Amino acid sequence: MKKIINIFLAIAVLAVINTSCIKDLDTEPIDPDEVTAADVFDDPDAYKQVLAKLYAGLSVSGQQGPSGMPDISGIDEGFGQYLRGFWYHQELTTDEAVIGWNDQTIKNFHGQNWGASDVFIAAFYYRIFYQISACNEYIRETSPSNLSDRGVSGTLLEEVQYFRAEARFLRALSYWHALDLFANVPFVTENDPVGAFFPQQIMRNDLYNYIETELLDIENALLAPKANEYGRADQAAVWMLLAKLYLNAEVYTGNAQWNKAAEYSEKVVNAGYSLEEDYQTNFLADNHNSSEIIFPVVSDGLSTQTWGGMTFIIHAAVGGDMDPSVYGVDGGWGGTRTTSALVRKFYPDLTEETFTINGHGRSVNDYPLLYVPGSYQGWAPENDSTVLASVNSDGNYEGYLYFADAGTQFKFTPQPDWSYDWGDNDADGSLDVGGADIEVADPGYYKINVDTNAYVYTVELTDWGVIGDATAEGWDADQNMTFDPETGMWSALLDLTAGFIKFRANDDWAINYGDTGVDGILEQDGENIAITDAGTYLITLKLGAPDYTYSVERAAYDKRAMFFTEGQTLEISDIGNFNDGYAIEKFKNITSDGATGSNLTFPDTDFPMFRLADAYLMYAEAVKRGGAGSEATALELVNALRTRAYGGETSGNITSADLTLDFILDERARELYWECHRRTDLVRFGLFTGGQYLWPWKGNVAAGTSTDSKYDIFPLPDGDVNANSNLLQNTGY
Numbered sequence: 001m002k003k004i005i006n007i008f009l010a011i012a013v014l015a016v017i018n019t020s021c022i023k024d025l026d027t028e029p030i031d032p033d034e035v036t037a038a039d040v041f042d043d044p045d046a047y048k049q050v051l052a053k054l055y056a057g058l059s060v061s062g063q064q065g066p067s068g069m070p071d072i073s074g075i076d077e078g079f080g081q082y083l084r085g086f087w088y089h090q091e092l093t094t095d096e097a098v099i100g101w102n103d104q105t106i107k108n109f110h111g112q113n114w115g116a117s118d119v120f121i122a123a124f125y126y127r128i129f130y131q132i133s134a135c136n137e138y139i140r141e142t143s144p145s146n147l148s149d150r151g152v153s154g155t156l157l158e159e160v161q162y163f164r165a166e167a168r169f170l171r172a173l174s175y176w177h178a179l180d181l182f183a184n185v186p187f188v189t190e191n192d193p194v195g196a197f198f199p200q201q202i203m204r205n206d207l208y209n210y211i212e213t214e215l216l217d218i219e220n221a222l223l224a225p226k227a228n229e230y231g232r233a234d235q236a237a238v239w240m241l242l243a244k245l246y247l248n249a250e251v252y253t254g255n256a257q258w259n260k261a262a263e264y265s266e267k268v269v270n271a272g273y274s275l276e277e278d279y280q281t282n283f284l285a286d287n288h289n290s291s292e293i294i295f296p297v298v299s300d301g302l303s304t305q306t307w308g309g310m311t312f313i314i315h316a317a318v319g320g321d322m323d324p325s326v327y328g329v330d331g332g333w334g335g336t337r338t339t340s341a342l343v344r345k346f347y348p349d350l351t352e353e354t355f356t357i358n359g360h361g362r363s364v365n366d367y368p369l370l371y372v373p374g375s376y377q378g379w380a381p382e383n384d385s386t387v388l389a390s391v392n393s394d395g396n397y398e399g400y401l402y403f404a405d406a407g408t409q410f411k412f413t414p415q416p417d418w419s420y421d422w423g424d425n426d427a428d429g430s431l432d433v434g435g436a437d438i439e440v441a442d443p444g445y446y447k448i449n450v451d452t453n454a455y456v457y458t459v460e461l462t463d464w465g466v467i468g469d470a471t472a473e474g475w476d477a478d479q480n481m482t483f484d485p486e487t488g489m490w491s492a493l494l495d496l497t498a499g500f501i502k503f504r505a506n507d508d509w510a511i512n513y514g515d516t517g518v519d520g521i522l523e524q525d526g527e528n529i530a531i532t533d534a535g536t537y538l539i540t541l542k543l544g545a546p547d548y549t550y551s552v553e554r555a556a557y558d559k560r561a562m563f564f565t566e567g568q569t570l571e572i573s574d575i576g577n578f579n580d581g582y583a584i585e586k587f588k589n590i591t592s593d594g595a596t597g598s599n600l601t602f603p604d605t606d607f608p609m610f611r612l613a614d615a616y617l618m619y620a621e622a623v624k625r626g627g628a629g630s631e632a633t634a635l636e637l638v639n640a641l642r643t644r645a646y647g648g649e650t651s652g653n654i655t656s657a658d659l660t661l662d663f664i665l666d667e668r669a670r671e672l673y674w675e676c677h678r679r680t681d682l683v684r685f686g687l688f689t690g691g692q693y694l695w696p697w698k699g700n701v702a703a704g705t706s707t708d709s710k711y712d713i714f715p716l717p718d719g720d721v722n723a724n725s726n727l728l729q730n731t732g733y
Contacts, residue, residue, distance in 0.1 A: 041141060044156050050138055051163045054170050055231065056304065057131045058082045058297045058609075065305030066602065071130050075123045079103070081308020082131065083297050083607055085124030089181055089714065090676040094688070095341035095695035097584075097674065099316070100334065100576045107575060111700030112689065112707040116715035116733045125182060125717050128174050133188065135171035139164060140190040162228075165221035169233040172214045173241060179207045179252060180680055183713045183730060186720070198724045208245070208252045215242050225271035230288055230296075231606075236271040237295040239264045240610040243618050248684050258627030265619035266629065268294065269637065273612045279560050279644055282611060283587045285328060285597040285604040292613065296606035301589070301599025310603045313674070314587050319578040321567040328589030330600035337581035338563070338673070340570050341695035345669045346561040347553070367546065370397040370450055374410025374437075382416040388448060389545040397450040400462070400543040402485055409437035412450060412457070422455070431455040445483055445543075447511065462505040464490045466539055470499030470531040478507050481541060490541040493557070500528035503541055503550065513548060522548040536651070558645045558652060560670055562586045572696050586674055613641055613671050621664045635659050641671055661685070683712050708732065 040046045061081040063069035072080050079085070091097040092109035099106055108114040114121060140146075142164040152160060178185045187202035187210075202210070215238050222228070225236035243264035249257035274291045276282055282290050288298075299310040312333075318324050319334025367389040373381040388399035401410075412422045412431070423435030431450070440446065440459060450457040465478025471494060472479065481490040481503075503522065504512035514526030522541075529552070531537070538553040564583035572580040589603035590596060597604035620634035639653040646652040654663070665685050668677065682688035691706030699705035710732025721727045 041150060044152075047142065047156070047160050047163055051166060054131075054135055054138060054167055055298065057134055057170075059299060059304045059309055060306045061308055065303075066307050066311070072123065072126050075119055079120065079308070080123045080127060081306050081312075082124075082127050083310070084308030084312045085120065085127055086177065086676055087313060087674075088120055089124060090679045091674060092336075093711075094678040094682060095339050095698070096669065096678045097336050097338055098572060098575050098581060098697060099336050100578050102576065110575065110697055112698060112711045113700055114711075114714070116718045116721070116729065118715075118717075121714050122717035122719065125178075125714075125720070128178050129186065129188075131174045132171055132178075135167045135174070136188060136190045136192075137194075138167045139171070140194075142167070143190070161221065162223060165218040166233045168214055168218050169222065169238060169241070172211050172218075175207060175211050175214075176241060176245060179204060179211065180248065181714050182716060184728070185716070186724065186727065198726050201727050205253045208249065211245060212242070215245070226273070231298040233295060236268055236273065237610060239267040239271065240294055240615060243268060243615065244680075247618050247622060248680060251684055256625070258622045258625045260627075262619055262622035262627035262629040265615045265622060268612065268615035269619060275612060275640060275644055277644065277648075278592070280562070280586070280588075281592050282608055283605065284592050285589050285595075286591040286593075287606050287608070289592075290608075293606070293608045293611055294615075295610040297609055298606050299603055301597050301602040301604045305599075305602040310587065310589075310605045310607055311601065313607070314589055314603050314605065317584050317587070320564075320583065322564055322583060325596075326588075326590075327585070328596045328600065328603065334578040337568070337572075337578065337583050339572060339581060339696040342669060342673060343561075343563060343570065343582055345666050346558050367391055368393050368397075369545070370452070371413045371416050372399075372401060372410050372448070373413060374403075374408060376401075376403050376405065376408045376410065381413045381418060381421075384416065385544075387545050388412075388450060391546050395451065395453040397452065398448070399545040400445060400447050402445050402483070402488065403440055404443055404485060406441060406443050407439060408443070409439045411435075411437060414452070424457075429456055429458060431457060447505070460511075462511065464503060464505055464541060465507065466492055466494060466501050467504055468499060468501035468528065468531075470496040470501050478504065481539070488542065488544055490543075492539050494537055494539060495535070496531050496537050497534045499531055501531060501539075501552075502526075502528055515550070520549055522550060557647060558670065559647055560645045573702070575697060584674060608675060611672075611675070614668075614675075614677065616641055617664060617668050617671065620659065621661065624659065624661055624664065631656065631659070638664070638667060641667070645670070688712055 040050065057071070059082075062071050070080060088106075088109055092099055092106075093112060098110050104120070105114060105118045106120060108118065109120070142160055147157060147160060183204040184201055185207065186199035187207065188199045192199070219235060219238050222238060223234045225234050228234040243261055246257040246261035246264060249255060249261070273294060276290055276292045281287060282292055287293060288296070297309065298304060314327055315329055315331065315333045316335035317337075318327050318329065318332025322332055324330060324332050369384065370388040370390070371381040371384070372386050372388060373379045373383070374386075377383050377386050386401060388397035390397045414420055420433070422431040422433060424430060424438050425432045425435045427438075431452075438459070440461075442461060444461045445463070447460045447462050448457065464481045464483075466481060467475060467478045469475055479492055479494055481492040483490050502512055502514045511524070513522035513524060515521065515529050516523050516526040531552070536557065538551075538557065540551045542549050562585040564585050567579055568582050569580050570582065574580050587605055589600075589605055616637035619629060620638050623629040623631055623634045635654070635656050638659060639650075642652040642654065643650055665681060668681050672678075679688060682693070687693035689707045689709045689711050694704030694706075696702060696704055699707045710730070713730055715730050715733035716727060721729050
């Protein structure tokens with residue numbers, strides 16, 4: 001349905017992998033006995049086609065989607081895909097994500113207790129170097145001498161020069177990932193011989209210098225910002241990578257480069273990209289239309305099928321009470337959630353009671369049920385969503401039902417079938433076995449009570465409001481709530497002061513609910529609900545069949561807070577249980593106009609590896625750390641993000657006094673969560689390891705515990721170190 005080069009799987013990369021002697025995870029050459037460089041590049045179209053494979057190295061896992069001809073072997077092909085491995089290392093190791101599966105050592109990422117034999121670390125390490133070697137081969141085959149020997153000239157020569165610069169960018173990107181994650185790694189370029197040999201190890205400082213030199217050298221060899229095809233690198237992508245390199249220079253080399261970080265961030269800011277009006281537009285199935293994404297990892301449900309990448313990111317985040325169709329997929333894998341540490345970046349004073357008890361996931365199965373089939377639901381007594389419940393199991397049933405149409409008719413059945421039913425022959429509130437249909441005159445939300453001992457019932461039309469001294473008009477008048485038939489929820493967005501509230505129907509105390517015992521369950525005439533702090537609150541009320549529940553969501557309406565809470569707990573008691581921890585709804589295989597992607601299994605949603613908002617925040621951080629630039633501009637850029645986050649309102653904007661480094665780190669989490677930045681950010685701030693910043697299950701302890709600083713970088717795989725005497729293992733491993 002979109003996009004750039006949809007021939008990713010058609011062309012072989014003529015790569016020879018020169019990353020030591022790979023043992024457990026082997027590379028799979030593509031028909032090495034039949035395909036040669038001369039064969040491939042006899043066709044002028046091959047230059048772009050093989051370049052497409054280099055880009056595809058970030059998106060797919062082999063030559064045949066979604067699996068079957070892997071680039072590397074020794075691990076499930078989905079686990080060995082580039083983006084999935086990158087996401088594991090950058091997100092599962094932090095406060096932003098946990099995973100519930102028991103696949104080998106996967107949980108060691110969040111516990112920060114991995115070792116040099118970890119298969120997932122090895123898989124991504126080899127994936128990085130497979131990508132580097134593929135780029136090396138392309139750069140080698142497009143050298144001026146090779147192009148001259150093949151007689152490449154004119155327009156094709158001009159195009160191939162751009163292609164070669166793009167391949168160098170892709171190589172620099174992967175070397176940056178190696179620099180950031182593994183520090184001191186094997187080093188191979190197009191100038192090394194083709195064939196099996198043991199590469200030398202490059203130290204982190206030297207690799208930093210190499211990447212910087214490469215990027216500066218190709219800066220003017222690429223097309224101008226936004227001048228290239230979607231999904232391909234341009235000058236803005238180079239500036240973005242340089243900005244990220246310079247922002248972390250002190251980690252990599254010991255020497256800060258805040259001036260350069262600010263300079264190149266500003267280049268990106270001024271490159272012609274613009275913020276999308278709606279934040280989530282950047283994470284939907286048509287995000288190739290985003291004005292904000294600078295460099296994506298492209299996904300397409302038809303032509304880039306993989307069990308990694310966005311297939312993993314979207315499917316793994318769906319589970320519990322989540323409806324997969326809402327996310328444009330055919331099923332959830334029930335794996336990834338987030339910790340309360342990220343949630344509290346949006347809701348600092350959040351408690352389990354005031355946010356998560358919203359009624360959606362609460363069951364009435366513990367109570368005897370009375371079924372209410374009718375014209376509003378197809379006369380289907382088996383539909384257990386249209387029921388009343390007897391909380392005391394005493395024959396007295398109660399509940400609320402919404403009737404959209406005037407003249408709605410219904411009856412009562414004690415079982416989910418038509419073997420026995422009650423109606424009302426005289427419309428007098430008395431039940432008759434097999435009696436006439438009961439009818440309401442007006443549409444609306446009705447409270448229904450049935451006494452099956454006395455065979456009587458009542459039906460009362462209700463509207464709901466919030467009242468209390470925490471509201472603008474105190475106990476004198478209700479603040480009206482709005483009903484959403486699709487969710488079955490009443491809601492109101494109110495500015496409250498410290499005090500108390502209750503819910504009541506029809507501006508009268510005859511039907512009112514409070515919360516006795518502060519357990520999230522509402523009772524008739526229950527105790528007042530406390531509001532401890534002034535602020536803006538989203539208040540929701542879920543009635544239906546008992547139990548009746550509610551939520552009071554503090555704070556501002558930061559629309560970036562995309563958490564699914566129904567049936568989920570805030571805190572994680574068991575990482576293996578998907579219902580422990582809030583689920584994330586950020587990425588969807590749904591377009592901005594609500595259509596499902598082209599494939600329910602493999603998403604069309606692209607991954608925004610580089611996005612303009614990141615440049616805004618990098619500029620602000622570099623300036624606050626002493627880099628050349630304007631603090632006024634830094635504040636303006638941050639507030640542009642916050643204005644968007646608050647739906648175009650300025651209520652979430654900050655002052656210059658608020659713009660601290662700690663605030664910027666938290667804002668990066670709010671803006672960029674699950675986009676593979678968090679580990680790098682926490683390392684830069686000195687908070688990834690150690691005990692200064694703890695989050696749930698850091699160090700494999702529920703409350704979090706201090707961890708060894710060696711985990712700031714990952715180990716080289718044992719297999720590589722043992723095979724290549726040129727390699728020294730990273731300290732501590």
